[in-house]
Amino acid sequence: MHFVDAKGILTGSSGHYGMNIYRGCSHGCIYCDSRSKCYQFKHPFEDIEVKQNAPQLLEKALRSRKRKCMIGTGAMSDPYMHCEENLRLTRRCLEIIKQYGFGIAIQTKSDLILQDIDLLDEINRSAKCVVQMTLTTYDDDLCAILEPNVCNTKRRIEVLEEMRKRGIPTIVWITPVLPFINDTEENITSILNECVRVGVKGIIDFGMGLTLREGDREYYYAALDKHFPGMKERYIKQYGNSYDLPSPNARNLTAVFKRICKENGIMSSPEECFGFMNDLPEKYRQMSIFDL
Numbered sequence: 398m399h400f401v402d403a404k405g406i407l408t409g410s411s412g413h414y415g416m417n418i419y420r421g422c423s424h425g426c427i428y429c430d431s432r433s434k435c436y437q438f439k440h441p442f443e444d445i446e447v448k449q450n451a452p453q454l455l456e457k458a459l460r461s462r463k464r465k466c467m468i469g470t471g472a473m474s475d476p477y478m479h480c481e482e483n484l485r486l487t488r489r490c491l492e493i494i495k496q497y498g499f500g501i502a503i504q505t506k507s508d509l510i511l512q513d514i515d516l517l518d519e520i521n522r523s524a525k526c527v528v529q530m531t532l533t534t535y536d537d538d539l540c541a542i543l544e545p546n547v548c549n550t551k552r553r554i555e556v557l558e559e560m561r562k563r564g565i566p567t568i569v570w571i572t573p574v575l576p577f578i579n580d581t582e583e584n585i586t587s588i589l590n591e592c593v594r595v596g597v598k599g600i601i602d603f604g605m606g607l608t609l610r611e612g613d614r615e616y617y618y619a620a621l622d623k624h625f626p627g628m629k630e631r632y633i634k635q636y637g638n639s640y641d642l643p644s645p646n647a648r649n650l651t652a653v654f655k656r657i658c659k660e661n662g663i664m665s666s667p668e669e670c671f672g673f674m675n676d677l678p679e680k681y682r683q684m685s686i687f688d689l
Contacts, residue, residue, distance in 0.1 A: 398444065398445045398447060398480055399440070399444060399445075399446060399447065400447045400449045401446055401447070401448060401449065402448075402449065402450045403448040403450060403451065403454060405454060405458075406418075406448065406451050406454035406455050406458060407454075407455070407458050407468070409469075412466055412675065413466050413467045413468070413469065413675040413677075414466065414467075414468045414469070415468070415469045415470070415472060416451075416455070416468055416469070416470045416490070417448075417470065417472070417473050417474050418447075418448055418451045418470065418474075418476055418486050418487055418490060419445050419446065419447055419448065419474045419475075419476070419478060419480070419481075419486075420438075420445070420446035420448070420473070420474055421438070421440070421441075421442045421443060421444060421445045421446055421474060422442065422443070422445070422474055422475055422478060423443055423445060423478045423479050423480070423546055424475060424478065424506060424507075424544060424545075424546050424547040425443075425544070425545045425546040425547075426506075426543060426544045426545075426547075427542070427543055427544075427545075427616065427617055427620035427621075427624075428543065428573050428575065428607060428613070428617055429442075429613065429616070430608060430610065430613050431473050431474065431613075432612050432613045432616050433610035433611060433612045433613040434610070434611045434612035435610060435611075435612075436473070445478065445480055447480065447484065447486070448486075449486070451486055451489075451490060452486065452489040452490055452493060455490050455493050455494075456493045456496075456497075459493060459494070459497040459499060460497065462497075465497075465498050465499050465500070465524065465677060466499060466500070466677050467499070467500040467501065467502050467525065467527075467674065467675050467676070467677045468494055468499055468500065468501055468502070469501075469502040469503075469504070469674065469675075470487075470490075470501070470502075470503050470504070471503055471504030471505055471529065472504060475504075475505050475506060475507060475547075476503060476504075476505060477505045477506075477507035477509035477510050478507070479509075479546075481509060482509055482512070487513070488512075488513050488516065491513060491516050491517070491520065492516065494520060494524075495516065495519055495520045495523060495524075498523065498524055499524060499677075500520065500524040500525035500526065500527075500677040501517070501520055501524075501525075501526050501527070502526075502527040502529065502568075502674040502675070503517070503526070503527070503528055503529065504529035504530075504531070504570070505528075505529070505530065505531075506530065506531050506544060506547045506548070506553065507547050507548060508548045508552050508553065508555070508556050510528065510556060511556060511559060514559060514560070514563060514565075517560075517563070517565055518563045518564075518565065521563070521564065521565050521566075524677060525677050525678070526565050526566075527565075527566050527567070527568060527598075527673070527674045528556075528557075528560050528565055528566075528567050528568075529567070529568045529569070529570060529674075530553050530556060530557055530567065530568075530569055530570070531553075531569070531570040531571075531572075532550050532553060532554070532569055532570070532571055532588050532591075532592075533550070533571065533572070533573065533574070533575075533579055534550060534579040534584055534588075535550055535584050535587035535588050535591075536579075536584070537549045537550070537551060539578070539579060542620075542624050543575070543578075543579070550588070554591050554595060557569070557592075557595045557597060558595045561595055561596045566598040566673075567595070567596075567597045567598055568597065568598055568599045568600070568601060568664075568670050568673075568674060569588075569592050569597050569599075569600045569601070570600075570601045571585065571588055571589075571600055571601070571602050571654075572601065572602055572603050573603075573606065573607040573608070574602075574605045574606055574607065574644050574647075574650065575607050575644075576606065576607065576632070576635070576636075576642055576643075576644045576645065577628065577631060577632075577645075578625065578628070580605065580644035580645075580646050580647075580650060581646070582646070582649065582650065582653055585605075585650050585653055585654060586653060586657070589653070589654065589657045589658075590657070592663065593657065593661045593663070597663060598663070598664060598670075598673065599663060599664030599665070599669060599670040599673060600654070600658060600663055600664070600665055600670070601667050601670050602651070602654055602665070602667075603667065604641075604643055604647060604651070605643065605644045605646070605647040605650040605651055605654070606641065606642050606643035606644050606647055607642045607644075608640055608641055608642065609639075609640065609642060610640060618632070
């Protein structure tokens with residue numbers, strides 16, 4: 398971990414902004430796209446870059462903006478990595494977002510988010526808060542391989558349930574679906590049934606597959622060699638050097654996904670989900686358990 402003074406903290410348009418307080422990640426997910434060389438990391442991925450002046454930059458930016466909107470965080474680097482437990486930079490930024498009346502759409506795989514549930518609740522009452530959680534595999538043993546340094550899927554589902562109790566809307570990402578590894582109907586159905594049970598607002602799927610780029614591919618294939626001997630050769634035979642690696646079961650899995658979402662009134666297209674997360678109505682009514 399190393400500390401830097403960043404020049405800026407917000408990206409995007411006046412309709413909604415993005416924010417990354419950290420750069421790099423300690424979760425160790427074997428498929429992480431953020432490792433890709435296109436993002437031009439100048440330090441090892443696990444050597445977390447901490448933007449120590451993020452709260453000051455954020456306050457300066459929000460103080461000068463009259464139009465309130467949603468701020469997203471967690472797309473490139475999880476805001477609840479292990480270092481957040483002590484640094485609490487995410488919490489300080491959330492306090493500033495609440496102070497200035499903005500909304501937050503926050504994405505994580507970690508149950509550390511529960512340490513800020515009081516603040517997320519307050520933001521959701523005064524503006525809008527959406528919590529996003531990634532669920533890739535229902536099997537705890539497989540989860541420990543795919544996402545080794547973060548809480549398992551069962552615990553993440555408990556987090557979603559706690560958000561529901563507070564009336565905080567949730568979005569689940571069921572991506573990536575790894576060909577020949579977690580691309581089974583049993584796995585997808587188990588995750589979706591839990592999403593239904595805990596009342597998620599929407600589920601994001603990008604085609605039931607995986608994408609690999611330079612930097613990400615090498616790390617992923619090394620993990621396959623370690624945990625799934627012979628799987629890398631199967632990938633190379635099936636996909637070559639492709640960027641897009643759809644599951645051979647993609648059509649069937651997508652049909653199951655669409656059916657369960659439709660039957661339970663869950664948003665199922667990325668457009669719907671992102672539209673909901675990016676929209677901060679003038680008068681936002683906190684979701685109640687009766688809306689689920």
